[in-house]
Structures are given as structure tokens and as C-alpha cells.
Amino acid sequence: MTTTEERVPQHSDVMCDSFEGIIGNSLPLRRTLDQVVTVASTDSTVLIEGETGTGKELIARAIHNLSPRSDQNYVRFNCAAIPLGLLESELFGYEKGAFTGAVVRKLGRFELSNGGTLFLDEIGDIPLELQAKLLRVLQEQEFERLGSNLTQKVDVRIVAATHRNLKQMVKEKQFRSDLFFRLSVFPIFVPPLRDRREDIPMLVRAFVGNYVRRMGRRVETIPEETMSALVEHDWPGNVRELQNFIERAVILSPGLVLRAPLEGLDRPGECISSAPKTLAQMEFDHILQAVKETDWVIGGPMGAATKLGLKRTTLIAKMRKLGVSRSNEAISCPASVSSS
Ligand SMILES: Nc1ncnc2c1ncn2[C@@H]1O[C@H](COP(=O)(O)OP(=O)(O)OP(=O)(O)O)[C@@H](O)[C@H]1O
Numbered sequence: 001m002t003t004t005e006e007r008v009p010q011h012s013d014v015m016c017d018s019f020e021g022i023i024g025n026s027l028p029l030r031r032t033l034d035q036v037v038t039v040a041s042t043d044s045t046v047l048i049e050g051e052t053g054t055g056k057e058l059i060a061r062a063i064h065n066l067s068p069r070s071d072q073n074y075v076r077f078n079c080a081a082i083p084l085g086l087l088e089s090e091l092f093g094y095e096k097g098a099f100t101g102a103v104v105r106k107l108g109r110f111e112l113s114n115g116g117t118l119f120l121d122e123i124g125d126i127p128l129e130l131q132a133k134l135l136r137v138l139q140e141q142e143f144e145r146l147g148s149n150l151t152q153k154v155d156v157r158i159v160a161a162t163h164r165n166l167k168q169m170v171k172e173k174q175f176r177s178d179l180f181f182r183l184s185v186f187p188i189f190v191p192p193l194r195d196r197r198e199d200i201p202m203l204v205r206a207f208v209g210n211y212v213r214r215m216g217r218r219v220e221t222i223p224e225e226t227m228s229a230l231v232e233h234d235w236p237g238n239v240r241e242l243q244n245f246i247e248r249a250v251i252l253s254p255g256l257v258l259r260a261p262l263e264g265l266d267r268p269g270e271c272i273s274s275a276p277k278t279l280a281q282m283e284f285d286h287i288l289q290a291v292k293e294t295d296w297v298i299g300g301p302m303g304a305a306t307k308l309g310l311k312r313t314t315l316i317a318k319m320r321k322l323g324v325s326r327s328n329e330a331i332s333c334p335a336s337v338s339s340s
Pocket residue numbers: 021022023024050051052053054055056057058059121162163203239240243
């Protein structure tokens with residue numbers, strides 16, 4: 001093994017850096033996990049906020065596992081995945097004959113999670129009409145099944161999550177402010193992967209290890225330049241996107257060395273960053289794209305300078321200033337290009 005490769009660790013190595021299946025050791029992630037530990041032992045409602053794929057569901061499960069309710073039910077309910085008309089009956093249940101098709105009594109998620117934890121994923125997608133009813137259950141822990149006058153009492157700990165900006169939704173009157181305040185008793189923010197790049201190598205090694213085992217492959221090393229490119233990438237789909245990418249890479253690796261399809265990361269327009277790009281970043285991307293298309297030929301009629309309408313010397317000077325070189329080949333969204 002050379003110094004520019006690293007060994008894929010065994011499962012036990014990875015587990016040292018994993019907490020409740022949450023891999024990573026960066027400061028932002030550790031801060032989030034500290035909050036998880038702090039709130040888990042209480043019965044308080046928790047609102048988990050963060051972009052898609054950051055691991056909100058893992059955090060919700062960790063809160064349940066570390067709580068005194070861990071031996072009771074953990075029920076996950078995705079508010080966005082259920083058709084509008086069914087949401088109410090899925091949450092609160094119904095009596096036989098409550099509506100056409102209600103041939104037997106059905107318990108809703110609140111009753112199913114009685115004594116345990118109910119994880120309401122994508123809470124921002126709960127329609128306004130249902131928000132008042134949800135608020136009542138959160139406050140009073142009571143509700144009626146559809147088609148019944150009998151009040152059901154429950155003891156449910158609520159953990160909710162959203163990738164939406166609920167505060168903004170409140171301002172726009174799409175989300176009730178009283179429900180927002182009730183939900184956000186203890187908010188936890190899960191940072192996007194691009195704000196905790198130190199976690200990427202650990203995640204990559206763990207995912208490679210997992211997929212290698214599952215697929216019966218023999219990958220043992222990850223080239224250093226592959227790891228650097230993965231750390232540099234912005235991962236708009238966060239850990240989920242990284243995980244899927246690694247699965248693809250392992251499928252494409254018949255031998256001992258990971259063959260990651262880095263060119264798949266380098267698709268212009270796919271780079272969704274929270275901050276708008278600077279002019280220098282756009283220039284960097286555009287020039288990098290042009291030189292890659294000409295296979296790094298700068299001068300001459302078929303060269304990148306002609307393509308870009310620049311003199312050869314001007315393009316070379318710009319490339320030097322912006323730091324465009326072959327080592328950037330795998331980078332699609334340079335975070336470090338300054339606009340000066
Ligand atoms: N820190 C982590 N360590 C290991 N796996 C992780 C981590 N974060 C996320 N994952 C994995 O990434 C995938 C997405 O995570 P999860 O479903 O928890 O994200 P999410 O924030 O709830 O996404 P969404 O908002 O789209 O529902 C899952 O397969 C999860 O196991």
C-alpha cells in the first residue's frame with residue numbers, strides 16, 4: 001500500500017466514531033449530539049431542523065433510544081408521504097363506519113405510539129386545517145378518533161422534523177404560530193455536510209466498508225485524490241447523496257482500489273449551494289469546464305483560449321489567479337475561490 005491510499009477499516013474501527021449509528025466527529029456534529037443527549041431524558045417536544053439527507057431521522061431515533069421510553073414503541077410518520085385526505089385518519093384513527101370504506105376500527109399513529117415516541121417527519125407539510133387538531137393533542141394529549149365522540153387520552157413524546165423554514169412559513173401564514181412555538185420547545189439543528197467536511201472521510205470509510213461487505217467485494221484502499229475530491233464536493237443532498245455515491249463507486253470497483261465515478265460529481269448546474277456564487281467562482285467553473293473539454297489544450301484554434309474568446313496568455317494568467325489546474329479536475333463547486 002502506498003502513502004497516497006488509505007485502508008478501508010473493519011467494522012469495529014468505524015463503530016468507535018459512531019454514536020447511535022450517527023457517524024462523524026466534527027465539532028458542529030458533536031454540538032448537535034450534545035443537545036440530543038441533553039434533551040433525550042426529558043419528555044419535551046423536540047423540533048429537528050436541517051436540510052434533506054442530513055440525518056434528522058437518525059437523530060430522532062437516537063432521542064428515543066436514549067430516553068426512558070426506549071423500551072416502548074417508536075413510530076415514524078411521514079406527513080408528506082400521505083395523501084391529504086388520509087392524514088387525519090392515519091394520525092387519529094377511525095371507528096368502524098366513520099366513512100365509506102371504514103369497515104373496521106383502525107388505530108391512528110398517536111394511539112400506536114402511546115407510551116413511546118411519535119416521530120412526525122416533514123411536519124412543515126401538515127395542512128393548516130389539521131394544525132389546530134395537532135396542537136390540541138400536543139397540548140392536552142387527547143383527541144377523538146374519526147366517527148367517535150369518545151376522547152382518547154395518550155402519553156406520547158413528540159419529535160418532529162422538517163427541512164423547511166417553519167419560521168418563514170409562520171410569517172407567510174402557512175403554519176400556525178402557536179403550533180410552531182409548541183413544537184420548537186427544544187429545537188435541534190443538524191448542519192449540512194458542507195459545513196462539517198471533517199466528517200466526510202469517516203463517512204466514506206464506513207459506507208465503503210458496509211457496501212463491500214454487503215456486495216462481497218474486495219475493495220481495500222481509497223485513493224487519496226478520491227478522498228480529497230469527496231471532501232471538496234458540496235453534497236447538496238448531504239449524507240444521503242454521499243451514501244448513494246459510495247454505493248455506486250463500490251459497484252464500479254471490481255478490484256482492491258475504490259474506483260469512484262468522480263466525473264459524476266462534476267455536472268455544472270447541479271451544485272446547489274445556499275450562498276450565491278461569486279463572480280470568481282463562476283469564472284473558475286467556466287474556465288475549468290472549457291479546459292476539460294479541450295483536454296487541457298490552451299492555445300491554438302481548437303484550444304480553450306479560442307473557445308473562451310481570450311488570448312492564450314490572458315487565459316493562462318486567469319487560470320493562475322483563480323487556481324485552475326489539473327488537480328481541480330474532480331471539483332465541481334470550489335468553496336475556496338475568493339472573489340479578490
Ligand atoms: N451521520 C451519519 N452517519 C451515518 N449515516 C448517516 C448519517 N447521516 C445520515 N445518514 C444516512 O443518510 C441517509 C439519510 O438520513 P436521514 O433519512 O436521517 O436524513 P433526513 O435528514 O431525515 O432526510 P429527509 O429530510 O430527506 O427526510 C440515511 O440512510 C442515514 O442512515
